[in-house]
Amino acid sequence: MADISKQLVSEVLAASQSNTPLTIQGGGTKSFLGRDTEQRAKCQVLNVSEHSGIVNYQPVELVLTARAGTRLSEIEKTLDDNNQMLAFEPPHFGESDTLGGTLACNLSGPARPWGGSVRDHVLGIRLINGKAEHLRFGGQVMKNVAGYDVSRLQAGAMGTLGVVTEISLKVLPKHAHTVTLKQAMDAQAAIDLMNQRAGVAKPLNAACWMDGYLYIRLAGAESSVEATAKEWSGERVDDDDATEFWRCLRDQQSSFFGGDSPLWRFSVKPTSPDFALSFQAGTTEIPTMSGEPQGRQLIDWGGAQRWYKGHADWQEMQTIAAEAGGQVSIFRGVVRDAEVFHEQAPALQLIQKRLKHNFDPQGLFNPGRLYHWL
Amino acid sequence: MSQQITITKQALSELFKAFINPADVISDDETLKPYECDALSMYCEMPMLVVLPETVEQVQKVMRICHQYAVPVVARGAGTSLCAGAMPHPDGVILSLAKFAEIIDIDKASRTARVQPGVRNLAISEAAADYGLYYGPDPSSQIACTIGGNVAENSGGVHCLKYGLTVHNILKVEMVTVEGDLITIGSDGLDSCGMDLLAVITGSEGLLGVVTEITVKLLPTPEKAQVVMVAFDSVQNAGDAVGGIIANGIIPAGLEMMDSHAIIAAEGFAKAGYPVDAKALLLCELDGTVEEVDEQIRQSVELFKSFGATTIRMSQSEAERALLWKGRKSAFPAVGRISPDYYCMDGTIPRGQLAHVLTEIDNMSAQYNLRVANVFHAGDGNLHPLILFDANQAGEFEKTETFGGKILELCIDVGGTITGEHGVGIEKLRQMPIQFNDQELLQFHGIKDSFDPLGTLNPGKGVPILKHCQEYRALEKQGGAQTGAHHHG
Numbered sequence: 001m002a003d004i005s006k007q008l009v010s011e012v013l014a015a016s017q018s019n020t021p022l023t024i025q026g027g028g029t030k031s032f033l034g035r036d037t038e039q040r041a042k043c044q045v046l047n048v049s050e051h052s053g054i055v056n057y058q059p060v061e062l063v064l065t066a067r068a069g070t071r072l073s074e075i076e077k078t079l080d081d082n083n084q085m086l087a088f089e090p091p092h093f094g095e096s097d098t099l100g101g102t103l104a105c106n107l108s109g110p111a112r113p114w115g116g117s118v119r120d121h122v123l124g125i126r127l128i129n130g131k132a133e134h135l136r137f138g139g140q141v142m143k144n145v146a147g148y149d150v151s152r153l154q155a156g157a158m159g160t161l162g163v164v165t166e167i168s169l170k171v172l173p174k175h176a177h178t179v180t181l182k183q184a185m186d187a188q189a190a191i192d193l194m195n196q197r198a199g200v201a202k203p204l205n206a207a208c209w210m211d212g213y214l215y216i217r218l219a220g221a222e223s224s225v226e227a228t229a230k231e232w233s234g235e236r237v238d239d240d241d242a243t244e245f246w247r248c249l250r251d252q253q254s255s256f257f258g259g260d261s262p263l264w265r266f267s268v269k270p271t272s273p274d275f276a277l278s279f280q281a282g283t284t285e286i287p288t289m290s291g292e293p294q295g296r297q298l299i300d301w302g303g304a305q306r307w308y309k310g311h312a313d314w315q316e317m318q319t320i321a322a323e324a325g326g327q328v329s330i331f332r333g334v335v336r337d338a339e340v341f342h343e344q345a346p347a348l349q350l351i352q353k354r355l356k357h358n359f360d361p362q363g364l365f366n367p368g369r370l371y372h373w374l
Numbered sequence: 375m376s377q378q379i380t381i382t383k384q385a386l387s388e389l390f391k392a393f394i395n396p397a398d399v400i401s402d403d404e405t406l407k408p409y410e411c412d413a414l415s416m417y418c419e420m421p422m423l424v425v426l427p428e429t430v431e432q433v434q435k436v437m438r439i440c441h442q443y444a445v446p447v448v449a450r451g452a453g454t455s456l457c458a459g460a461m462p463h464p465d466g467v468i469l470s471l472a473k474f475a476e477i478i479d480i481d482k483a484s485r486t487a488r489v490q491p492g493v494r495n496l497a498i499s500e501a502a503a504d505y506g507l508y509y510g511p512d513p514s515s516q517i518a519c520t521i522g523g524n525v526a527e528n529s530g531g532v533h534c535l536k537y538g539l540t541v542h543n544i545l546k547v548e549m550v551t552v553e554g555d556l557i558t559i560g561s562d563g564l565d566s567c568g569m570d571l572l573a574v575i576t577g578s579e580g581l582l583g584v585v586t587e588i589t590v591k592l593l594p595t596p597e598k599a600q601v602v603m604v605a606f607d608s609v610q611n612a613g614d615a616v617g618g619i620i621a622n623g624i625i626p627a628g629l630e631m632m633d634s635h636a637i638i639a640a641e642g643f644a645k646a647g648y649p650v651d652a653k654a655l656l657l658c659e660l661d662g663t664v665e666e667v668d669e670q671i672r673q674s675v676e677l678f679k680s681f682g683a684t685t686i687r688m689s690q691s692e693a694e695r696a697l698l699w700k701g702r703k704s705a706f707p708a709v710g711r712i713s714p715d716y717y718c719m720d721g722t723i724p725r726g727q728l729a730h731v732l733t734e735i736d737n738m739s740a741q742y743n744l745r746v747a748n749v750f751h752a753g754d755g756n757l758h759p760l761i762l763f764d765a766n767q768a769g770e771f772e773k774t775e776t777f778g779g780k781i782l783e784l785c786i787d788v789g790g791t792i793t794g795e796h797g798v799g800i801e802k803l804r805q806m807p808i809q810f811n812d813q814e815l816l817q818f819h820g821i822k823d824s825f826d827p828l829g830t831l832n833p834g835k836g837v838p839i840l841k842h843c844q845e846y847r848a849l850e851k852q853g854g855a856q857t858g859a860h861h862h863g
Contacts, residue, residue: 058724058726059621060617060620060621060725060726061724061725061726062620063724083623106565106570108565112564113564116538116542117564117565119565119570119573120538120541120542129817131813133813133817135811135813135814135817136810136814137814137817139722139789139790139791140724140789141722141723141724141754141755141756141789141790141791141794142534142535142722142754142755142756143530143534143539143722143751143754143755143756143791143794143795144722144791144793144794145527145528145577145791145793145794145795145796145797145798146791146792146793146798146802146806146809146810147798147806147809147810147814147815147818147836147837148574148577148578148818148821148822149528149541149573149574149576149577150574150817150818150821152541152570152573152574153569153570153571153573153574154570155570155573156565156566156567156568156569156570157568157569157570160569161569172625173620173623173624173625174623176623195483195484195485196483198485198594199482199483199485199505199506199507199594200506200594201593201594201595201596201597201662201663202663203662203663203666220662220666221662221663221665221666221669221670222669223665223666223668223669224662224663224665224666224669226665227663227665228663266563267561267563267564267565267566268561268562268563269484269562269563270484271481271483271484301564304563304564305563305564324562324563325561325562325563326561326562326563326566327561327563327566327567329567341567341568342566342567342568344567344568345557345558347551347555347557348557348559348568348571351551351571351824351825352568352569352571354823354824354825354827355569355820355821355824357824358817358820358821358823358824359817359820370568370569371568
């Protein structure tokens with residue numbers, strides 16, 4: 001619960017003077033993400049977790065400002081006490097997850113298609129760039145177009161542009177009422193139904209297909225949720241079980257996520273057909289779902305996020321993702337010294353390399369964590 | 375930053391005419407004239423040339439040629455910008471995207487539309503209505519403004535609090551870089567790998583590239599929408615009521631406030647039945663399922679009563695809802711009825727500061743002897759003070775601009791920003807060094823350099839040159855005298 005920004009600035013300055021690359025670390029729960037290289041192992045750790053604490057929170061403004069090292073659990077507890085929430089439902093990969101890490105990795109939970117992503121809720125940041133300058137971008141208001149959107153640029157940049165020290169976020173009232181519906185069907189039927197459900201103005205808040213069942217979460221005003229629950233098909237899940245189900249999905253604690261197989265994350269057009277056919281056509285070893293009690297695929301975000309377990313060919317997976325209008329990354333597993341994020345067109349690489357150079361001329365921050373060329 | 379231009383107007387015109395219909399390469403003063411300004415007509419400048427390409431390949435060629443000869447390029451949609459963001463460069467080319475006006479595809483199942491940048495904002499919702507869908511952001515200029523311009527300004531509208539800004543409602547853009555390469559930013563999925571360039575492009579005011587296609591998200595049309603009109607006898611009570619609604623967990627689709635000047639002007643124009651003796655008027659729209667709207671309307675009405683509302687009226691039909699909104703949506707032109715000219719400001723403030731800010735604006739209004747009508751997106755804190763003036767009175771526009779600048783500084787002082795949705799353009803360059811220090815502005819220039827190393831895309835807009843910042847700050851200390859540095863009109 002302290003402001004150690006001056007110390008962080010000094011550490012970045014020292015690293016700049018000695019040309020020492022840095023690994024920016026908060027709670028350390030997401031260190032498995034991104035590339036893992038010899039270069040990374042040699043970096044000095046810049047620990048941001050001590051730079052913590054909620055700086056400003058006025059519930060009526062729907063805005064919370066916290067230091068980057070503040071634990072998600074602390075933020076969520078404070079919001080909960082005021083009947084508010086982070087609408088992007090951030091995953092927890094441990095007890096020490098921080099807000100800074102959540103932004104850097106752009107991680108959002110099952111509510112993402114309807115509640116938005118962490119990127120969508122960021123309003124402003126403070127950031128230490130590679131010249132050890134402590135800068136402020138954006139602000140604490142919802143609408144702000146003064147200057148480029150440096151705040152949202154940090155989402156998914158994995159700390160390659162600087163050390164984010166403070167984040168202002170839009171927060172929202174908690175849903176008054178929630179109901180979860182469960183229904184057996186195959187993957188393709190689930191994809192079709194999820195998209196159909198998303199096309200009408202009902203209080204849909206999450207839609208996931210796991211182990212042969214479609215799970216739909218309704219959230220909002222009680223009257224509206226109950227009326228929709230009666231109208232839509234599916235068996236009602238006990239409230240406590242439902243809460244636990246969505247928490248496990250959010251935090252990757254569901255049994256699907258267990259084991260040592262590589263875990264692939266596809267972010268694709270939600271209506272893309274079930275990938276099983278694409279796999280059959282290719283050379284990957286990922287089996288299709290049919291007849292397996294414990295599936296190899298999990299579909300979340302109303303069809304827009306698909307998780308696969310198994311060994312597969314990187315180029316082939318990228319082709320499948322591109323054909324589905326999206327991208328793939330290797331979330332967990334495999335030796336991670338090659339690329340793990342969908343490869344980028346040369347013109348996009350050039351822009352990102354220039355951005356990196358402008359924020360971090362010496363290449364101090366998380367070198368190679370996102371791509372080998374960054 | 376800009377390089378020396380190495381080609382004549384005549385030669386450039388000939389190069390363009392080799393691949394663009396010669397009638398769409400405009401070089402004579404009479405035909406160039408309509409392009410001299412955008413909706414902030416006090417700032418104007420004649421461009422060297424205007425080109426109206428019809429295909430993406432033609433845009434790429436125009437960009438390659440301009441890049442080769444270091445010719446400035448200003449992309450232009452419908453020209454509804456309120457910050458002189460589309461004002462021409464005297465030695466540059468206006469690249470009009472008016473011919474890119476096609477809705478390429480509406481995908482009902484995935485709730486998306488692929489559109490060209492010259493498509494009007496409202497046209498997207500009109501086309502999507504057949505599928506029970508609509509496009510969320512609805513800036514007041516939505517009848518005329520284009521989606522390409524919306525991307526450039528990150529436009530909002532009256533429904534931002536619940537449905538977000540442009541940046542929340544687009545998935546992907548095709549963009550021609552300053553070098554003439556066609557790139558895709560974003561995807562048909564929700565998140566993409568790498569740096570979030572889509573967020574940087576959105577609101578970049580045409581300084582980073584020329585967007586040639588946009589994939590937008592569409593939302594299902596709500597089952598029901600109902601608006602409550604609430605009058606108060608003080609701005610403070612109205613402000614507290616807004617806080618009370620939000621504190622009770624209700625997120626209205628739209629939540630707008632008008633002060634007494636705006637109420638009187640809007641009522642005179644729209645005859646919506648606004649109580650003209652009220653000090654503040656709220657329009658609170660709730661949308662969603664029938665059950666949800668009924669429940670929240672009941673709650674809201676109780677809350678408004680508890681905050682001292684003097685009049686409460688609920689729309690009982692679509693016609694009545696449209697009428698209640700008509701007053702608000704026509705508030706800007708309506709103000710034109712009570713004053714020869716008006717100047718629209720665009721600061722955003724934390725909602726809790728509203729009463730303080732309006733009181734300060736009142737004080738300044740007396741000091742400058744200029745009336746102000748206030749229209750406020752109360753849900754998201756975006757304040758549009760309309761300063762009433764007469765451009766025919768010598769020195770009055772200059773006085774108005776100074777007053778406007780003071781209002782923006784006040785917004786910064788209370789923790790807000792100088793522009794919520796209209797952009798910086800040329801108009802607010804002078805306030806940028808108050809909101810940002812030199813290091814931050816240099817970082818912005820670094821972003822510009824990453825996309826546009828020669829600095830030829832919409833040069834002189836958005837981010838001030840540092841040497842000017844020193845002048846602006848010095849002038850602020852002397853009491854906000856005019857620099858006139860960019861004022862040509």
